[in-house]
Amino acid sequence: MRLEVALPVIIPLFFGALTLTLWRWRMAQRVATATGTGLMLLSALWLLAATWQDGILVMHMGDWQAPFGIVMVSDLLSAIMVVLAGISGFATAVYSLTSMSKRHEAFGYYPLLHLLLAGVNGAFLTGDIFNLYVWFEVMLVASFALLILGGERAQMEGAIKYVTLNLVSSAMLLSAIGLLYGLTGTLNMADIAEKLTYAEDPGIITVIAMLFLVSFGIKAGAFPFFFWLPASYHTPQVAVSALFAALLTKVGVYALFRVFTLIFTQDVAYTHGILLWVAGATMLTGVLGAAAQYEFRRILSFHIISQIGYMIMGLALFTPLALVGGVFYIMHHIIVKANLFLVSGLVYRLKGTYELKELGGMYRSHPMLALLFLVPALSLAGMPPLSGFFAKFILIRAGVEAEAWWIVGVALVVGLLTLYSMMKIWAEVFWKAQPEEHANRSAHGSAGSGVLYLTIGGMAALTVFIGLGAEPIYRMADAAAHQLLNPSLYIDAVLGERQ
Amino acid sequence: METLMAFTVGGLFSAAIYMMLRRSIVKLVIGLVLLSNAANLLLFTQAGLLRGAPPLVPKGATQPTGVVADPLAQALILTAIVIGFGVLAFAVVLIHRAYEVVKADDMDQMKDTDT
Numbered sequence: 001m002r003l004e005v006a007l008p009v010i011i012p013l014f015f016g017a018l019t020l021t022l023w024r025w026r027m028a029q030r031v032a033t034a035t036g037t038g039l040m041l042l043s044a045l046w047l048l049a050a051t052w053q054d055g056i057l058v059m060h061m062g063d064w065q066a067p068f069g070i071v072m073v074s075d076l077l078s079a080i081m082v083v084l085a086g087i088s089g090f091a092t093a094v095y096s097l098t099s100m101s102k103r104h105e106a107f108g109y110y111p112l113l114h115l116l117l118a119g120v121n122g123a124f125l126t127g128d129i130f131n132l133y134v135w136f137e138v139m140l141v142a143s144f145a146l147l148i149l150g151g152e153r154a155q156m157e158g159a160i161k162y163v164t165l166n167l168v169s170s171a172m173l174l175s176a177i178g179l180l181y182g183l184t185g186t187l188n189m190a191d192i193a194e195k196l197t198y199a200e201d202p203g204i205i206t207v208i209a210m211l212f213l214v215s216f217g218i219k220a221g222a223f224p225f226f227f228w229l230p231a232s233y234h235t236p237q238v239a240v241s242a243l244f245a246a247l248l249t250k251v252g253v254y255a256l257f258r259v260f261t262l263i264f265t266q267d268v269a270y271t272h273g274i275l276l277w278v279a280g281a282t283m284l285t286g287v288l289g290a291a292a293q294y295e296f297r298r299i300l301s302f303h304i305i306s307q308i309g310y311m312i313m314g315l316a317l318f319t320p321l322a323l324v325g326g327v328f329y330i331m332h333h334i335i336v337k338a339n340l341f342l343v344s345g346l347v348y349r350l351k352g353t354y355e356l357k358e359l360g361g362m363y364r365s366h367p368m369l370a371l372l373f374l375v376p377a378l379s380l381a382g383m384p385p386l387s388g389f390f391a392k393f394i395l396i397r398a399g400v401e402a403e404a405w406w407i408v409g410v411a412l413v414v415g416l417l418t419l420y421s422m423m424k425i426w427a428e429v430f431w432k433a434q435p436e437e438h439a440n441r442s443a444h445g446s447a448g449s450g451v452l453y454l455t456i457g458g459m460a461a462l463t464v465f466i467g468l469g470a471e472p473i474y475r476m477a478d479a480a481a482h483q484l485l486n487p488s489l490y491i492d493a494v495l496g497e498r499q
Numbered sequence: 500m501e502t503l504m505a506f507t508v509g510g511l512f513s514a515a516i517y518m519m520l521r522r523s524i525v526k527l528v529i530g531l532v533l534l535s536n537a538a539n540l541l542l543f544t545q546a547g548l549l550r551g552a553p554p555l556v557p558k559g560a561t562q563p564t565g566v567v568a569d570p571l572a573q574a575l576i577l578t579a580i581v582i583g584f585g586v587l588a589f590a591v592v593l594i595h596r597a598y599e600v601v602k603a604d605d606m607d608q609m610k611d612t613d614t
Contacts, residue, residue, distance in 0.1 A: 130575055137582045144589055148596070156597040157609040160524060163590055167531050168519075170586075174538040174579055181572065182545030231612045 004050050005059040005074045007043040008082045008121040011036060012089075016114030026105055030097055033110045037093040040117060041086035044079075051079040052476070056483065056493035058127070066127075066494050067188035073127035073494055076480035077327060081124040081254050084334045087462070088246035089117045095342055095455045096239035099349065104237055107149050116142035116243070123251050127494055129180065130187045132255065133173055136219070140166055143248060146240045147232060158232030165228040169218035176211035183208070190494035193263050193487055202266050209264040209271050213278075216259070220252030222312060223281035226305045230289060233304070234297035234354070238345030241297060245304055246338035250330060253311050257326065260315055261484040268318055275316035280410045283309030287417040296344040296354040296429070299421055300337070303380065306414055307333050313411065314395055317402050323481035324474070325394035331473065332379065332387035332466055339376040339459035343369070346452050347429060353438070356425065360434030368453065370430045375460040377426065379467065381419035387466035390474070504544040511537035522606045524594045531590060535583035539576050546572030 015036030022028045051057055057074040060066060074082075093113060100109055119139030126132050148159045181187060183204065184195040199205055218225040229249070233241055256275075264271055286306025293299045311333070314326020346369060347362065348354055363370040379386035382393075392415055399408035466473055483489050511533050518530030546569040554567040601608055 130578075134578065134582070137586065141586060141589065144586075144593075148593065151596065151600070153600045154612050156593070156600050158612045159593055160527075160597055160606075160609060161612075163593060164519065164527060164531065167586060167590070168534065171534045171538040174535075175541050177575075178538070178542030178545045178572075181542070181575075182547075187571075187575075235612060 002050070002057045002059050002074075004043065004047045005057050005072045005125060006061075008040055008047060008086070009072075009118055009125060011040045011043055012114040012118035012121065015039075016111050016118060019110040019114060020108075023108070023111075026102070029105070029110045033093050033113065034097065036114060037086075037090040037117070040121075041083075041090045044082040044086035044121075047074055048076075048079040048083050050074075051076055052479075056490060058493050067186050067191035070131050071127040071188065071190075071494055072125045073190075073490070074125055075483045075490055075493075076476065077254070077257060077484060078124045080327065080331060080476065080480060081250070082121050084250075084331060085117060085120050085124065085247055088243060088334055088338045089113075091338060091342070091455050091459055092239045092243045092246070095242070095345070095452055096237075098449070098451045099239050099345055100237060104149055109146070109149060109237075112142050112146050112149075113243070116146060116247075120247050120251055124254060127189050128187050129177055129189050129192065132189075133170070133177060136173065136251070136255075137170060139248070139251065140170065143244065147236050147244075149237060149240065152235070155235045158235040162228045162232040165218055165225070169215045169225075172211055172218075173215040176208055176215060179204075179208050179211070188494065189258070189262055190491040194491055194495070196263060196266065199266075205264065206267055206270060209260075209267075210274075212259050212264070213256070213271070213274070216252045216255045217278065218252070219249070220256060220312070221249045221282075221305050221308050222252075222278050223285050223305075223309070226282070226286070226308075229305060230298060230301045233301040234295065238297075238341060238348060242338045242341035242345070245300065245341050246334045249304060249308055250311075250334060253308060253330065256312065257315055257484065261318075261323070262487045262490060265487070272316045272318045275312055276404065276407060279309045279313035279316050280407050281309075282306065282312060283410055283414040287414045287421070290421045291417060291424075294356045294428075296347065296356060296359075296425065297341065299356075299425060300340050300344060303418065303421065304337060306418065307337070307380070309414070310392070310395055310411065313407055314398070317398055317404060317407075319398055319402050320478075320481055320485055321394065321401060322398035323484050324477045325391065325398050327477040327480045327484075328394055328474065329391040331477065332391040332463070335459055335462050335466070336376040336379050336388065339456060339463065340373075340380065342452070342456050342459065343373045343376070346449060346456065349449060349452070351434075356428035358435065358438040359429045360432045360438075361430075362434075363430040369456075372453070372456050372460050373430065374426065375463055377422040379463045381422050382415045383419075385467045387463050387470070390467065390470045394474075500548050501544060504540065504548065508537050508541045508544065511540065523604050524597065524606060524609075525604060527606070528587070528590050528594055532587060535579070535587070539579050539583070542572060542576055542579065 019029045019032050051074050059072045061070045119135050122135035148155045184192050221229040283306045290299045290302035311326050311329050314322045379388040382388040515530045515533035518526045549568045552567045554570040556563050
């Protein structure tokens with residue numbers, strides 16, 4: 001029984017309930033939120049340290065032994081994801097203490113934030129496929145409510161698409177789980193993986209694998225299922241946007257990594273071949289969509305999609321180095337992407353608009369912010385020595401080694417186009433002079449933006465740290481990939497006591 | 500019985516998709532209802548259909564005698580129904596609010612946030 005495996009779920013659930021009971025006391029809610037997300041980050045770090053030291057950790061809920069009870073499993077990939085959720089959760093919580101208006105706070109922002117984090121962490125840690133579905137739903141319901149917080153027209157329109165496509169994805173996931181249960185008679189992922197090695201009919205397994213691919217593909221925002229993402233991510237409050245951008249699609253990516261390394265490895269040439277095409281198309285459509293946009297957050301939303309392509313590419317190549325690259329990419333991406341959205345929020349706060357055409361001159365007026373934008377932006381594009389360079393470098397090297405030339409070409413071109421997009425934002429927002437007619441727009445002025453600078457600065461420092469200290473991060477990703485490629489480690493850890 | 504269920508599930512799925520492809524947001528929500536029910540029935544059928552074999556342990560015994568239905572699948576469906584109900588309640592409120600804001604029941608009027 002390892003308590004640390006459950007803590008990253010229990011803490012946000014507890015603070016979600018606590019902030020609900022503190023509904024009328026705004027100050028207490030804010031203190032509880034900062035404390036709660038901070039504690040969650042600490043527990044996540046504890047979990048990562050324990051997993052690094054002792055290998056895969058398993059907690060049997062209610063002491064029901066696997067495969068009969070529900071298990072929570074923390075292998076290195078899960079632990080890393082939980083830490084990243086902790087970092088982005090803490091950062092956005094601190095940021096939203098300033099950026100969120102009283103009106104939005106009164107709609108229940110803080111309880112929803114905690115519930116969302118509980119759902120995300122639950123999805124990362126569960127070892128039971130139906131439980132995964134349940135955590136997905138916890139996360140989704142919280143995200144639905146966060147998305148429409150404020151109730152503006154654009155939010156409603158975005159939310160209808162977001163809700164519909166995510167519910168279609170959930171129904172597909174449930175159907176796929178049903179079919180898998182009919183085939184194997186178990187829900188424990190380790191047990192399913194073991195039972196499937198004896199399965200007689202590989203055809204039906206591939207069908208189920210594709211159902212999972214579509215379902216998680218919708219949630220991850222992969223081609224051709226991503227249309228809900230650019231329709232909705234630029235509509236909510238910016239702290240919510242940042243949290244969504246950092247975590248929600250990555251839960252889908254995590255789920256893809258989990259099922260396509262642990263469960264569906266019977267016909268790698270076919271399933272992972274499709275994944276590779278999906279990866280390439282996702283990268284291209286995402287980056288081309290971004291090139292056509294002139295609104296800060298819409299550009300960033302499309303870039304989420306193209307970056308998802310890189311992560312799936314790591315999974316699809318399915319070599320040790322490629323998986324290392326995929327895990328590294330996720331680590332780098334969550335920090336950078338959340339930070340870019342936080343920067344866009346600060347720009348909005350200072351200038352009152354997200355439209356690139358109306359912005360300008362910020363390099364002159366806010367040089368510090370310009371620098372803090374440049375760090376994540378160049379990292380996203382893959383400039384050395386920032387984190388994105390190493391992430392892309394590992395992936396492309398893996399592609400070259402696997403001799404998958406076309407995906408290497410796509411990845412390089414997309415990297416270039418990403419740079420173009422980021423430079424477009426740089427030139428429009430920071431470099432050019434602001435158009436006269438928009439010069440005097442200001443939503444809030446610079447009052448109270450110290451904390452915002454601090455959050456953005458902290459995240460930028462993390463990006464630089466991942467870039468300069470890539471060696472230990474690489475080793476961690478390497479160990480995580482090693483566990484992914486040897487599912488027997490996971491299976492033995494979960495079912496070990498039986499043999 | 501399984502064949503009948505298979506056709507029911509298939510019919511529900513196709514009806515759901517048809518409804519979701521309509522322009523009205525009310526029909527969209529009806530489509531979502533049908534979709535979640537189709538998934539639940541699929542799960543139910545997959546666990547095997549048995550008539551009159553409740554998974555009960557007779558008095559004095561430690562395990563059920565004979566063939567019994569699989570209770571786990573039914574527990575799963577129960578969970579899925581509850582989740583589906585909650586999400587659906589949200590969706591109904593959402594379309595009501597969207598109707599108030601947009602003043603139309605037509606998906607074609609809701610394209611501002613697309614590119």
